[in-house]
Amino acid sequence: MNSKKLLAGILMVAPLLAQQAVKRPKVLGVAHMAVYVKDLDKARRFYENFLGFGEPFTLPNKTAPGVRIAFVKVNEHQYFELFTEAGRGEGQLNHISFYTDNAGQMYAYLKSKGVAVMSDQGSVSKGQTGNKNFNIQDPDGHIVEIVEYQPDSWTAREAGRFVPSTRISEHIMHVGVLVGDLDRSMKFYGDILGFREFWRGSSSPRELSWVNMRVPDGEDYLEFMLYSQLPAPDGRGGKNHASLTIPDADQALAELQQRAVKTGYDRAIAIQTGVNRKRQINLYDPDGTRIELMEANTVDGKPAPTSIAPPPHPGKNH
Numbered sequence: 001m002n003s004k005k006l007l008a009g010i011l012m013v014a015p016l017l018a019q020q021a022v023k024r025p026k027v028l029g030v031a032h033m034a035v036y037v038k039d040l041d042k043a044r045r046f047y048e049n050f051l052g053f054g055e056p057f058t059l060p061n062k063t064a065p066g067v068r069i070a071f072v073k074v075n076e077h078q079y080f081e082l083f084t085e086a087g088r089g090e091g092q093l094n095h096i097s098f099y100t101d102n103a104g105q106m107y108a109y110l111k112s113k114g115v116a117v118m119s120d121q122g123s124v125s126k127g128q129t130g131n132k133n134f135n136i137q138d139p140d141g142h143i144v145e146i147v148e149y150q151p152d153s154w155t156a157r158e159a160g161r162f163v164p165s166t167r168i169s170e171h172i173m174h175v176g177v178l179v180g181d182l183d184r185s186m187k188f189y190g191d192i193l194g195f196r197e198f199w200r201g202s203s204s205p206r207e208l209s210w211v212n213m214r215v216p217d218g219e220d221y222l223e224f225m226l227y228s229q230l231p232a233p234d235g236r237g238g239k240n241h242a243s244l245t246i247p248d249a250d251q252a253l254a255e256l257q258q259r260a261v262k263t264g265y266d267r268a269i270a271i272q273t274g275v276n277r278k279r280q281i282n283l284y285d286p287d288g289t290r291i292e293l294m295e296a297n298t299v300d301g302k303p304a305p306t307s308i309a310p311p312p313h314p315g316k317n318h
Contacts, residue, residue, distance in 0.1 A: 022109040024194055025102035029220035030172050031147050033242045034081035034094035035289045040067060042286040043082050047072045050256070050263040051169075051244075051283075051291070053080070054162030057154050061085075061129055069130070073162045078151065078172045078315035080242070091236030092289045095135065096175045096222075098215060103132040110136060110146075113192050129154040133135035139184035142177050169244035169293060174212070176223035176241045178230065182311040183210065184226055189213050195222060201275045203286060203308040209275075209307075215302070228312035237288035246293045249279040256281070275305040 014151040037043035050231060059069040061084075072080040083094045100106045103124045107117065127133045130153030135145050149155055163170075179185045189195040192218035197314055201210040211224040225239040246252045249271045256269050267284055274280050277298035283291045 019167050022112045024107065024109045024216075025100050025105040026075075027193060027195070027215045028099050028101060029215055029218040030078060030175055030222075031097040031099040031145070032079040032081050033036070033093050033096055033175050034069075034083055034174070035285070035287065036087040036094055037082045037084060037285070037287050039085050039286060040070060040082060044070065045263050045295040046265065047080055049084070050259050050265050052166030052259075054164050054167075056158040056162040057129070068280075073158070073243070074167070074172055075156075075163065075170055076159055088232075091178070091231075091233040091234060091240060093142065093236065093240040094175060095145050097133075097145035097147055099147045099149060101148065101217075103134065103146055106146050106148075107134055111191070112238045115188075115192065124148075124152065126153075131155060138177075139188050140178060140180055161256035168255065169246050170219065171245040173243045173245045173294060173296070174223050176210075176225045176239065176243070178236060178239050179211075179226050180230060182208075182224065182226060186211075189222060199304065200307040200309075201304070202309040203275065205309055208301075208311040209308045211311075226312050234288065237284070238290045241246065241292055243280075243288035243292040243294050245296050246274055246281075247295070248264060249293070249295055250280060251280060256283075273299060275304065277302070311312045 008036040037284060044055070048055055053072045055070055056073050057071050058067045060066070061068045072082060074080065077099060078187070081094070107124045111117065115136055118137060118154055124132050124134050131147050132148050133145055133147040135143050138144055138262040190197065190213065193215035196216060197211060198214050199212040200208060203209045207228065208226055210226065212221050213224065231239060253269060255272055259265070260269060267281070269281060271279055271281055273296070277294050277300070279299060280292055280294040282295065285291060
């Protein structure tokens with residue numbers, strides 16, 4: 001074949017290859033955070049009585065009487081999932097989840113990028129609550145569920161319900177997970193999933209502590225909790241966390257102090273100002289998972305400066 005014919009062939013094939021490339025669908029926000037709980041009654045007392053959320057539905061155990069997963073509703077798109085089964089020996093976190101506008105296209109897109117789908121059935125199916133979903137793993141082994149809400153799902157069925165006025169917050173601003181290798185996580189969440197970095201913070205000038213990555217098509221974000229030495233499993237609940245938006249920390253504090261007496265919450269409740277210059281209240285569920293309540297704006301309306309500290313050494317004590 002001469003060079004002209006070869007060039008013509010390449011020019012004909014190139015558009016076909018471009019058409020076959022799978023476009024990443026939207027990643028709209030945090031869907032839920034799922035955690036292990038040893039005592040569901042105590043966990044319900046924390047998430048429902050103390051934090052004020054409603055519980056629209058549960059899933060039963062498959063092999064014994066009782067509840068396997070309790071769903072605690074924050075808003076129409078965001079939940080906490082409380083797993084009563086034994087953990088994987090990796091701490092309190094079961095998985096984190098983000099929602100998309102097209103799970104099938106996201107499945108195809110991730111496969112085209114070489115991302116393995118867990119328990120791969122060759123397509124996306126509906127879960128037990130009626131939403132389309134599938135699981136992948138990030139570079140640190142955290143399970144990440146991708147979900148697309150369906151109009152005939154249990155989630156849609158309970159629209160407008162189980163959103164009591166007692167909710168201490170109406171929005172999960174972010175979820176945070178432990179990250180041991182910043183470069184690998186940036187490639188996975190940034191290059192592949194399209195998350196956008198917008199802030200870095202440090203608890204000391206010697207080493208970077210946090211990197212905030214906003215979903216590409218919304219305002220929610222994922223917080224990388226960087227480490228040089230991985231905490232023991234029972235100490236990871238303070239790092240793997242969820243952050244709830246509150247309009248006023250003083251009002252939230254006063255309300256929580258009243259509820260603490262009624263619900264038996266016996267940890268200290270106090271307002272702190274974070275490195276990000278936002279006021280926050282750190283709470284812990286009965287199993288040690290941290291639930292952070294945080295105001296949306298900084299104390300003076302000015303953005304916190306981003307850190308230039310180096311990240312922890314990749315793989316060190318990993």
